[in-house]
Amino acid sequence: MSSGLESLSTMPFLRISSIEEKKGIKIYEISVASDSQIAKSCNQLESYAPSVGDIIILEAFVTEGGDEDDDSPPSKYVIGASGKIDAADGKCQNGKRNSTFAAYLLNIVTYIRIWRCLDYETAVRINPGLVQEMVHYPLVPDILQKWDVDSIDSMEIWTKLSTMDLNNSQNDAVINCISEMHCNSNSSSFSLIWGPPGTGKTKTISVLLWLMREMKHGTLTCAPTNLAVKQVASRFLRLVKEHSFGTSSLGDILLLGNKERMCVDGDLKEIYLHDRVRKLLGCFAPLTGWRHCLSSLSDLFENGYSQYLQYLQDQEEDLRRCLKDLLFHVPKSSILEVNYDNILSILKMLEDFNSIFQRRCTGDEIKEVFLYRNGESDSRDYSMMKHWKTIVTLGKRIIRDFCIESASIIFCTASSSSKVTNKKVELLVIDESAQLKECETLVPLRLRTFKHAVLIGDECQLPATIKSKVCTDALFGRSLFERLSSLGHEKHLLNMQYRMHPSISIFPNLSFYDGKISDAPSVTEREHEKKYLPGSMFGPYSFVNIEGGREESDELCHSRKNLIEVVVIEEILRNLRKACSKAKRKVSVGVICPYTAQVLAIQEKLGKMKFDPVQVKINSVDGFQGGEEDIIILSTVRSNSDGLVGFLSNRQRTNVSLTRARYCLWILGNATTLLSSGSIWADLVCNAKDRQCFFDASSNKALARVIAKQKSDLNRVEVKNNTPLVQVQSQSGPNEQGSYSMSVSFDAGNPPSNIATVADLQCPGDQKEDADDITACLLDLKLS
Template structure:
């Protein structure tokens, strides 16, 4: 089923020609190439700290990125037995690509012989083979045919329903689909997952010189650091260049310490300069990085500065977004609209729950889908209610004419039922719009008109439901600011209210400009383009490239990113400033290849700028560790610059559930009988004796805490009894 023809050649272009496609490059590698540790060894050079120009800067990362990708693929191949796989039900060639269908869950579980089977995703690299591989030798033995494939399509990220069909491109020709063996049975075909290269693709695109040559603001500042000294700028660096009393007043209520205040104010003052800039906030463990970031983002929203907040992982960005959302609800005067705040991420990996669903793009699209629908959404509801107020009686007569059989309701019953239905849907629709669409997209005047019409319709509904007007309801819908035939005050009041509502409805119909679409993709793009505070991973920031509002970039845990990864958000042309928050004394980015490690490929932009003397604003008060623990990192890594907050110096901060020094702030336990051994793959070390000891310590703590809780419960019951 899988041909033995050669793979694609690497179509690497010379300077000035089209930038090569990374997928084509990867599919040109044989498995022998992937396992060859020396494939790029001669091309990877140590990355310098300063660069002559942008083009050479980007070129320094090209070969290391390819080598790191090769090393990660090699690692996956070595661990092939642990990688998920799935049986392909059928495969069909379509215009140089292949459409495949994978087995259903039950079929997959049976064919894979494992509980968790492979569900492909766009960006996956997989191995296609006629055997379910348990080792790389199962694929390469005796010239057995295989193909390396890349998933280009499969499932819509806005679609909640699972899919089994995917489109792939292959490293070579896959012979006739559903080929049969001599016994008449269809030859099996398996897909084994290796890794997802979406992030690599996004970085690779950023290494194209043409991407950045027209966007030199922040990039120029980054590449040519340190800049030529500007005496005037140096003199004003520490000056209080930002003198807004409003910001000072808001900041004073945030309970920040002096170092946190200084870091936030410095960032704000730089934003109000005309030149592009980078700010570094140095945040050792427990010094309140997330709190500082959330306050900065809150102030940016108050000042109406578009901001992109990123972090290396889904977990990290969710933590920042959660703290920011909590701050909004605690401090902001108006929390009825969060349409300008957006959290973006893959719904399978991000696992959003709780309050974060209020700002999560996937949930927001689902909420707005009905509101924007052409046949049932906001415009249809406004038109229907306007038409009902304008032509309610003629609609009723037409209804009677169309009603051939059955009871014929009175005009009062008909009109009240129709109004209640439309009003209920309209109120629900506008509630979603006001919360999930930015005010800037609705416009302030329309926003106020919506609030006004909802209040007016609510009053009209109350009067309509509670006051009996019976047959005189016809006069309400025939009333036209003249003298009514009825002297019933309720009729006159309702008639005037109807006209006011009609006028406001028609105003909104002519002035409100919002999408009319049933496309989730269009709604997703609308939300992304109009948000002014966006949270996402650094990799996912490529999805906000069309947003024209974002001028500030904030990256949390910036020291855990490879420098080339930060290029993904820096592609945004509207960015003028960047704030990097991190700590180069903590663990850096993970690098698989030793060649890349030696070339400083894992070095972060934060670390490089810091090494060149870029000013860092140190958060110098830690709120997490007991002083007996913090003294070691403080003296060893931070030159004694970190102070212990009063909260960690109190006696209550040292909890001891069991007696003995082992259960104090820290302890060292010598396991003399333990021996290290490698796991089944020969990669990771383990010490099973240490595992047993740790398990016993945890069980002792569990028993101690249970005993403490029981004693506390008995004391509480005794106290209440007496």
């Protein structure tokens, strides 16, 4: 929360149009309205919509009335406040609107779920085996039974695995997880799979889950983020379809997640809870669902040909859709075998009717079908439909609970797993587990049915995001994967990478994995050698030295940017567009920046420029975790004479940055600064020089031209702005005494007249007196 306060001015906000006190202590109902003008003026790209668990700060400042879009109906929310709120806020006074604004600080839903799971006694009572193994590892000497390779079950698994095209390390990881689960059935344990970048971690997980499904074992698969959950669910779904014969039911596979944040599309909609409930709700609707359609079919059998043509137009397709949705979205294990066969029989009869009609039979032939009576068959078919009509219709909540309870393969974030109460799941699989705080692991572990847990991750990549230094020092962000690994728990290493050109993989392999990772044959073949731009500078791997760059801090001094590197990136992208357009080849490019300010600077520079057929993605290191692109351009930003590189020296962040590219990795940076840093980046520059992969940007005419122009522009701006400043400045956040301070600067010859308003805008409400003191000092200075 303290970290959130430091960057409060950059947080999304909304205007509160009314506040009404409700019954209860400090409980209020607020109405909010969207203000496009305010959002635009504050560079707020999206309107903020509160959700359950959000902590917001209420701040009052004055805006001119009449500019707001008051036609849109406000939304209402119930909030709990830390203090008394004046219900008069938001009303107009003296022609101006005294608005109250709600600024988003953070959401505490995940923290609440973690807190509920932190009671050790309760956790041990619910799942004693895994929780005790987690807390007290190792409880006993790590002596595990090994599966007899000659056993029937083992041979069946090896036969199925042989069709999956896994390498030896992937095969070993899968078979060991299954072995430990079966041979330690009377106790609980963890398996660790160590998956460095590009080693097929997601594929290995999907095969493990596929085998669990084949063996009728329920699994819950979690990950820290929605994106990671979607990636593993998508890969597993594709594997299921590849190994299915005909149309198979997917009702036992379920994807959970917030509709707005999950952004599900494509095939994943087939297993997404929200879409499944919607489809099944249509099947059970009284007026349009399967009961209505089946009733019409009964009338068809009773009245025959006279209703057939009308039925074909009105009812058959609806019934066909409803029955297929039932077979597809409801697990076969949840349907009685006789009912399952009945649905298939009805679908077969509908196909027979269609085949008769499509053969353009004469009316007499169709009438003969209806007039034909086989007493036994007719009685059986009719009673079958009457039996189905006795099934009751279901409501949305019941359908939702049924889908969760009946699924045996479930995907969700670790936090969302609190919604799962399924008693069928025996195996917990956590992907990207090195990014999950250990306390977060307790949320899915609360299910008492788990006998085994598989943690897949890589502690050499990014850990959980922790903004507080106090929490970082207390190892609050450490993952269970990292802790068990540090205690000597066995890890199954995936030791072959399929992503990077060998020139790209060699440095991270030696620096972070002690040379344990080998390159797959697919990346060493000639087909993996791509040439997109002329010159050795733009080969598979290069460090482009940009001397004389200038790093700048953003307004809050929290982030940095380097405009020289920005124009170099723009020029490279322009040249790529020309080359790829001429060659008619598509390529994906990722631009990775360690600093958010650099990301924003590049996005602003490129604007809405089109680079087709080059697809460009610009993001921070965190945003590229788990991703990959054909070409990666890495902007290191830092350029100073002191060798200061800040958190750029973090080895885990460096590892992620260097391992996202398939064919080409071009690193931009100031070699002098990086060599003086004494960090992993000094090793990287030396390695690039030793391998003849080091190039000066000035040696390329196009790059030298844009660098010279940008330096000239920066010098002009510096001269233009070289006027005396009166400045009151400190970091935006608590100082050593724990109070808040602000930063204001202006031209001494022309101070602004609305400085009080600026102070109001930039200071939290409880620091208003301090802001007034600063404003008074500035006004005294203005008068003097």
